[in-house]
Amino acid sequence: MTTVTGQLMTATIVTRVRERARNAPAAVAMRHKDFGIWQEVTWAAYWTQVELVAHALLALGVEPGDRVAVHAENRPEWLYADLGTVAVRGITVGLYPTNPPAEVAYLLADSGAKVLIAEDQEQVDKALAVLGECPELRRIVYLEPRGIRGRYDDDVLMSWPELLALGAEHRAERPGAVERLMSQVAPDDVMTLIYTSGTTGPPKGVMLTVGNVEFAVRTLVLGGGFTSPPPSERDLTLSYLPLCHVAERAFTVWFNAAAGVQVNFAESIDTVQANLREVQPTILFGVPRIWEKVLAQVDIKLESASPVKRAITRFWLRVADRAGDALARTGGRHTLWTRAAYAIGWVFCYRSLRERLGMRRVRYAASGAAPIAPGVLKFYMGIGVPMHEVYGMSENTAIATANRPGRVRLGTVGEPQPGIELKIDEATGEIMTRHPGNFAGYWRNPRATADVLDADGWLHTGDVGEFVEGTHVRITDRMKDIIITAGGKNIAPSEIENALKASPYLKEAVVIGDQRPYLVALIGIELDTVGEWARRRGLPYTTYRDLSEKPETRELVQRIVDEVNGRFARTEQVKRFAFLPKELDHEDGELTATQKVKRSAIAKLFEDLVEGMYAR
Numbered sequence: 001m002t003t004v005t006g007q008l009m010t011a012t013i014v015t016r017v018r019e020r021a022r023n024a025p026a027a028v029a030m031r032h033k034d035f036g037i038w039q040e041v042t043w044a045a046y047w048t049q050v051e052l053v054a055h056a057l058l059a060l061g062v063e064p065g066d067r068v069a070v071h072a073e074n075r076p077e078w079l080y081a082d083l084g085t086v087a088v089r090g091i092t093v094g095l096y097p098t099n100p101p102a103e104v105a106y107l108l109a110d111s112g113a114k115v116l117i118a119e120d121q122e123q124v125d126k127a128l129a130v131l132g133e134c135p136e137l138r139r140i141v142y143l144e145p146r147g148i149r150g151r152y153d154d155d156v157l158m159s160w161p162e163l164l165a166l167g168a169e170h171r172a173e174r175p176g177a178v179e180r181l182m183s184q185v186a187p188d189d190v191m192t193l194i195y196t197s198g199t200t201g202p203p204k205g206v207m208l209t210v211g212n213v214e215f216a217v218r219t220l221v222l223g224g225g226f227t228s229p230p231p232s233e234r235d236l237t238l239s240y241l242p243l244c245h246v247a248e249r250a251f252t253v254w255f256n257a258a259a260g261v262q263v264n265f266a267e268s269i270d271t272v273q274a275n276l277r278e279v280q281p282t283i284l285f286g287v288p289r290i291w292e293k294v295l296a297q298v299d300i301k302l303e304s305a306s307p308v309k310r311a312i313t314r315f316w317l318r319v320a321d322r323a324g325d326a327l328a329r330t331g332g333r334h335t336l337w338t339r340a341a342y343a344i345g346w347v348f349c350y351r352s353l354r355e356r357l358g359m360r361r362v363r364y365a366a367s368g369a370a371p372i373a374p375g376v377l378k379f380y381m382g383i384g385v386p387m388h389e390v391y392g393m394s395e396n397t398a399i400a401t402a403n404r405p406g407r408v409r410l411g412t413v414g415e416p417q418p419g420i421e422l423k424i425d426e427a428t429g430e431i432m433t434r435h436p437g438n439f440a441g442y443w444r445n446p447r448a449t450a451d452v453l454d455a456d457g458w459l460h461t462g463d464v465g466e467f468v469e470g471t472h473v474r475i476t477d478r479m480k481d482i483i484i485t486a487g488g489k490n491i492a493p494s495e496i497e498n499a500l501k502a503s504p505y506l507k508e509a510v511v512i513g514d515q516r517p518y519l520v521a522l523i524g525i526e527l528d529t530v531g532e533w534a535r536r537r538g539l540p541y542t543t544y545r546d547l548s549e550k551p552e553t554r555e556l557v558q559r560i561v562d563e564v565n566g567r568f569a570r571t572e573q574v575k576r577f578a579f580l581p582k583e584l585d586h587e588d589g590e591l592t593a594t595q596k597v598k599r600s601a602i603a604k605l606f607e608d609l610v611e612g613m614y615a616r
Contacts, residue, residue, distance in 0.1 A: 010185050010186065010187055010210060010214075011214055012086060012182075012185060012191070012210055012213075012214070013083060013086065013213065013217070013253060013254060013257040013258070014050065014083050014086050014087045014182060014257075015182065016217075016257040016258055017029075017043070017046060017047055017050060017083060017257050018047050018050075020043040020047075020257075020260060021043040021044045021046065021047035021048075024043055024260075025042060025043055025044035026042055026043075026044065027042060027043055027233065027260070028040045028041070028042060028043075028262055029041055029042060029043045029045075029046045029256065029260075029262065029263070030046065030076055030079070030256065030262065030263040030264070030265065031262065031263070031264045031265070032075060032076055032264075032265040033265070033267050033275075038264075038278075041076055046076075046079075046080075049076070049080040049084075049164075050079075050080050050083040050084050050087060051084075051087070051167070051171065051178060052084075052164045052167035052168055052171065053080050053081055053083075053084025053085075053163065053164070053167060054083075054084040054085075054087040054088050054167070054178040054181075055166075055167040055168070055170040055171040055174075055177065055178055056084075056163045056164065056166045056167030056170060057084060057085060057088050057090060057115065057167075058088055058170055058174075058177055058178070058181075059166050059167065059169070059170040060114075060115055060138070060139055060166070061114070061138070062085075062088055062090050062114055062115060063090075064088070064089035064090065064181065064184075064189075065089070065090070065091065065190070066090050066091065066114045066115075067090065067091045067092075067093050067111045067112055067113040067114060067193065068081065068085040068090050068091070068092055068093065068113065068114065068115045068116075068117070069092075069093040069094070069095055069107070069108060069111065069113035069115070069116045069117065070082065070092065070093070070094055070095065070116075070117045070243075070244075071095040071097070071099070071104070071116060071117065071118045071119060071123045071126075071127070072097065072117060072118065072119035072123065072143060073097050073119060073268065074239045074240060074241075074242070074243050074248075074252070074265050074266065075119075075143075075265055076265065077117065077143050077160065078117075078243050079243075079252075079253060079256075079263075081117045082192075082243075082253060083253075083257075086191050086192075086210075087178050087181065087182055088178060088181050089181050089184065089185055089189055091111075091190050091191060091192060091193055092191065092192045092193070093107065093111045093113055093192070093193045093195075093205070093244075094192070094193075094194065094195075094242070094243055094244020094245075094249075095107055095108075095244060096242050096244055096586075097119070097123070097242065098586045098587065099126075100126070100586075100587045101126045101129050101130055102130075103203075104126045104127060104130055105130035105133045105134065106202065106203070107195060107203065108127070108130070108133075108134040108137055109133050109134045109135075109136075110202075110203075110205060110443070110444065111193055111205055111443065112136040113134070113136065113137055114136055114137065114138050114139070115137075115138065115139045115140075115141065116137060116139070116140045116141065117141050117143070118140055118141065118142050118143070119142070119143050119144060120142065120143065120144040120146065120147070120148075121142075121144070121146065121147035121148050123142075124140060124142050124148055124152070124157070127140050128140070128152075128154065128156075131156065137156075138156070139156055139158055140156050140157050140158070141157075141158045141159070141160060141162075141163050142157065142158075142159060142160065143160045145159055185210055186210065187209060187210050187211030187214070188209050188210070188211060188440070189209060189210045190207045190208070190209050190440060191208060191209060191210050191213060192208050192213075192249075193205035193206065193207060193208075193443050194206045194208060194244065194245070194246050194249070194394040195244070196394065197596055204442040204443070204445055204448055205442060205443030205444070205445075206246075206394040206395055206439050206442065206443075207439055207440040207441055207442065207443055208246075208394070208397055208439055208440070209439075209440050211436060212397045212436070212437050212438075212439060212440070213254065213397060215397065215399070215435070215436040215437045216250065216254060216397040216398060216399055216437055217254050217257075217258045219399055219417055219418065219419060219420075219437070220250060220254070220398065220399065220417070221250075221254055221255055221258040221259050222258055222259065223418065223419075225399070225402060225417045225418065226364065226366060226388070226390065226402055227283060227363070227364040227405075228364075228404065228405045228406075230259065231255050231259040231261045231283060232259055232260065232261070233259070233260035233261070233262070234282070235255075235259070235261045235262070235281075235282045235283050235363075236261070236262050236264060236279060236280070236281045236282050236283070236361075237251055237252065237255060237256075237261055237262070237263055237264065237281050237282075237283050237284070237285075238264050238265075238266055238272070238275060238276055238279050238281045238284065238358075239251075239252040239263050239264065239265050239266065240265075240266035240269060240272045240275070241285070241286070241287065241290075245369070246392070246393070246394040246397065246398045247285060247287075247368055247369055247392070247398055248285070250398050251283070251285045255283070261283065264279045264281065272290070273294070273297070273357075273358065275358070276357065276358020276359070277355070277356065277357075277358040278358075279358065280355075280358060280359075280360050280361045281358070281361065281362060282361050282362060282363050282364070283362070283363070283364050283365075284359065284362050284364070284365045284366070285365075285366045285367075285368070286365070286366075286367055287367065287368070287369045287370055288367055288369075288370050288371065288372035288373075288376070288498075288501075289370075291367055291372065291376055291377075291380070292372075292373075292376055292501060292502075292504075292507075294357060295376055295379055295504060296504040296526050296528060296529045297528070298353075298357075299504040299529055300504075300528060300529055300532045301356075302314070302317075303532060303533075303536060304532065312348065312349065313349055313353075316345045316348055316349035316350065317349075317382075317383075319341050319345055319382075320345065320350070320379070320382030320383045321378070321379075321382055322341070322382075323337075323338045323341050323342060323345075323381075323382045324378035324379065324381045324382030325378070326338050327378075327381045327382070327408075328374075328378055328381070328408070328410045331406055331407045331408050331409065332381065332386065332388075332403075332405060332406055332407070332408035333406050342384055345383075346384070350383050350384050353383060354383060354384065354385065359380075359385050362385050362386070363386060364386055364388070364405070365380060365385050365386060365387045365388065366387075366388050366389070366390045366402075367387065367388075367389050367390070368389065368390040368391060368392065368413075370596060371475065371494045371495075371497075371498050372389060372498060373498040373499060373501060373502035374410040374411045375502045376502055377389060377410055378410060381408075386405060387408075388402060388403040388404070388405070388408060388414070389403050389410075389412070389413050389414065390402040390403065390413060390414060391413035391414065391473070391475065393461060394439070395438065395439045395452065395453075395459055395461070396433050396435070396437050396438050396439065396459050396461075397437035397438075397439065398437075399417050399420060399433070399435060399437040400413075400416065400417065400420070400422065400431075400433055400461075400473075401413045401414040401415055401416050401417065401422065401472075401473050402414040402415065402417060403415070403472075407471075409468060409469070409472040411468075411474060412468050412472035412473055412474045413465075413472075413473050413474070413475055414472055414473065415471050415472055415473070416473070419435065420433060420434070420435035420437070421433065421434040421435060422434075422473070423458075424465055424466060424467065424473075428464070428479070429464040429465065429466065429476070430460055430461065430462065430463065430464060430465075430479060431461045431463045431464070431465045431473065431475070432458045432459060432460055432461060433458070433459045433461065434456070434457045434458045434459065438453065438457065438459045439453075439459075441453065462478055462479050462480065463475050463477075463478055463479070464476045464477050464478070464479050464482065464492070476492040476494075476495065477492035477493065477494045477495070478494075481493055481494065481599060483511070483512075483513045483514045483519070484514060484515065485513055485514075485515070485516060485517065485518070485519070485571065486515055486516055486517045487517070487571065489571045491511075491513065491519065491571070491572055493510075493511035493512075493513075493519075495568075496509075496511050496519070496521075496564070496568060496572060496574065497509040497510065497511050497521075499564045499567060499568075500521070500523070500560065500561070500564050500574075503560045504526060504529045505525060505526055505529050505530050505533065505556060505557065505560065506523060506524070506525060506526060506557070506560065507524045507525060507526040507527075507583070508522070508523065508524030508580060508584055508597065509521055509522075509523050509524075510522040510523075510597055510599065510602050510603075511574065512603060512610055516614060517614075518571075518573075518575040518576075519572065519573065519574050519575060520574065520575060520576045520577060520578070520610065520613040520614065521561070521574045521576075521577040521578075522577070522578055522579075522580050522602060522606055522609060522610070523557060523561075523577050523578070523579055523580065524579070524580040524583060524584060525544075525547065525548055525553065525557070525579070527544055527547070527583065530547060530553060530556070531547065533556065534547060534550070534552070534553070537552070539552055544582060544583055545581050545582065548579040548580075548581070549579070553579075554579075557577065557579075558577075561574055561577055576613040577613070578606075578609040578610075578612065578613055580606065580609075581606075584597065584602075
């Protein structure tokens, strides 16, 4: 609790930013690139922007409980809009930049957003196209004027500078309006809606309250639930994953506000590798697809290096592989041998490799939001990047388990966070959590809320798991994804899929076999690595599909499938596979905005391929 003008004020991310602006106004809160040059934003400037946005929202008629949507890439304005909304007791709704118009219409209408902060012409066009389906939307504020100013004559539109000017005017007329609302905030105020990925149906709005987020701040940030020691002003992060995802919100907004971690915004998802090299963050979070992509790039660069450099690097990567094995056995704690091997390898290989990857200064790295192959994590551990798999979900404010420094168990998502209850249902194997971070429910959907949040306060996660050594949790799969073959065998497809995707040559692997005599797989190649592999062999190709259909490519993938099959029981082996004819895409309805495969959609879209594998 914070004391302001004699009153006790509930702590929020907004009050934390305000206090930092008062105590260290000139310190750098965040950085972003403008015309190729990093621009710094101080805590004082940060708070000024938040305050102006908050006053502007009041001028636009936003009242406590109203929703303000943000449809933009990661940038400072995302945070200004988020905190400005929370300051006036509104509810922030994040949209993914890749959401197509139909999803934009659904999210804006379902949330009942009153104001939309849209990044550019592309996002404005989406909103204008569906405006008739969003009766509660009154104003669209655009951040980038290119292509909009002078071409659109619509009273619903307002530029970002106009919004700030409106905020300044309102602040001058009613200087204490925002502070009064901040003093009235209550722990059960809903402060954000985080929409689910929608793998099995329409996305649902997860209601997170002020109390939920404060518990997350105390557990994950101030309590060192992830990093050891806890994050501080000396730490740097790179913000590049969508901010409407709970994990990125934690590592960007909450780490920044609560611990003073400096946020550096990537220019785009396509420039992440270059921005990593420039920033060299100390704390780095990524989803499995990112870690796998970086590893695939290492393989590409290695194959195109000179023979001498390739031989030296391969030698030290073999040493790193042995070190990774040793660290996996010790929980991530170094032995005399691993320290010596790493110290010598740092001089000859690891320092330059980590520098190129943008991970030279990383003291804590985490993977979450989806399963990842242990071999991928072991690679990073072997080259000296302290890697940890973590687990949580929007519905429990990302608070469930984490592999802690020195207590890492590969193949698990770690130990329950301090101060929470976690159990595994004896009958179904479902993981359940109970703690103050459990959400308030699904927005306007009490029936769906009752399906996952029981009368005793337990959140049913939908994930199936088991305890390893009595302390660590291993997730086997999602309950809805478990395959029951025609022979009655229960199979967790994600383990097989992750083993396949651990290969740098494979990007997608969707195992199918429910009520079938055996397992088959739809496989998507990694175009960059397989393309480089084809180039080195003088194998010409024109498109993704053309490369996939090459007999040589099928032989390459068959070897990978055979190797993976050797690790599983006979009933868990992939008997046949077919190539996906295209790269999966969110806009085509094949992936969620978080890049998770929509199994039901894939099975339906590529039904002919699946039936063909069973018809042989």
